[in-house]
Amino acid sequence: MTAVDEVEVPLRRNREFRLLWIGQALSDFGSAMAGLALPLVLLAAGYGPAEAGLIGTVVLVVGMVVRVPSGYLADRYDSRALMLVSDIARLGVVVVATAWLLAGTLPLWVALLVVVVSAVAVEAFRPAQNKVVRRVVPPDQLGHAVSLNQARMYGASIAAPAVAGVLIALAPWIPFAANAVTFAVSAWCIFLLARTPAPAAPAKREAFWPEVSAGLRYVVRDRFLRISSVYFALLNLIFSALSYALILGAATQPGGAAAVGVAMSSAALAGLAGSLLVPYAAKRLSLRAVLMAGPVLGAVLLTVAWSGGGTVPFVAAFSALCLLTPLIGAVLATIMAKAVPEDVYGRVTAASGFASQLLQPLGPGAAGIVLAHLTFSATAGLFAVCLGALALIALLVPTPSN
Secondary structure: OOOOOOOOOOOHHHHHHHHHHHHHHHHHHHHHHHHHHHHHHHHHOOOOHHHHHHHHHHHHHHHHHHHHHHHHHHHOOHHHHHHHHHHHHHHHHHHHHHHHHHHHOOHHHHHHHHHHHHHHHHHHHHHHHHHHHHOOOOOOHHHHHHHHHHHHHHHHHHHHHHHHHHHHOOOOOOHHHHHHHHHHHHHHHHHOOOOOOOOOOOOOOOOOOHHOOOHHHHHHHOOOHHHHHHHHHHHHHHHHHHHHHHHHHHHHOOHHHHHHHHHHHHHHHHHHHHHOOOOHHHHHHOOHHHHHHHHHHHHHHHHHHHHHHHHHHHHHHHHHHHHHHHHHHHHHHHHHHHHOOOHHHHHHHHHHHHHHHHOOOOHHHHEEEEEEEEHHHHHHHHHHHHHHHHHHHHOOOOOOOO
16 A cells, blocks of 8 residues: 555655655654765865866766666666665765775765666666656645655755765765765665555567667657757756856856855745745646746846846846756656656656656756856846847746646
């Protein structure tokens, strides 16, 4: 008997969702701490910025490579077992890093091992978690569940950097030891989830690649998912480029360092607020209004920055996107959770995520190129035009079939 089969109860009293949320809140917090600490300990060990920056590139590349196969695993194997294995794998490599730091400095190859294993485990965990949430949460509470999961991640991004800074000052190994504890608690929470039978094998098994790529084919065939994936790919590219343009451009302005710090903090808080507003806004706004709101508001504020408004409207535009992007993502996730068939749900969510983030790694480089040729205010104008075009693309997104 699952939560969907029983009389509906609030999510705060849903044992399965509560276990999953608490475990992931802790592991998100620990991962955010370790993610900040890892390049810092490499720099302290004598490695240069290029080697420390390699960590971020490896995470992006490995994540994109394994994302689609991870959806296949979620559809073919027990989700709870996949999540448990993923957390144990991350626990293992973080313990190795902690032990190495206790003994001395952290070699680059160990740092790369940590990020590769962690990136693979995160990608394997994500579609499996989506399937578990869909199983334990009633359909009319899925939007609220997605909202709480997003708020959990934003909360970690707000609190973890400050805590990591304090812990690194005490000793470099402490953030990694704390992360190991969070993974252990998360694994225990997953272990306590109700067991469910593994997905039934299909009556006629296809060849390996057709099975793995079934999610991609589903996204291409479904008109709503196909066009919305284009929208999200462009939104993520613009958002990524805008964030780096803000960091690189504002840093050259008077009081730039302080402006960047305020911008990043306000953006994280805006993202948290946007996540918490999802259940209320989704009931009052149409899909098209949700998709257009972020780009339109961002374009207006960036136009003000373009006309001489300075850094403040640029920061406000970035924060506005941070406020509304969680709402946009939650609406899509809720639609997919209600409409996509169970037997391909893991692969479809993985394929949709892959398509939506395919262009995102190009953002930082694009921002650097633009700022090399345009002033900061002209860059704001270019982004205003891009967001205005994205708002027009939102008009092409059809109403989902279910």
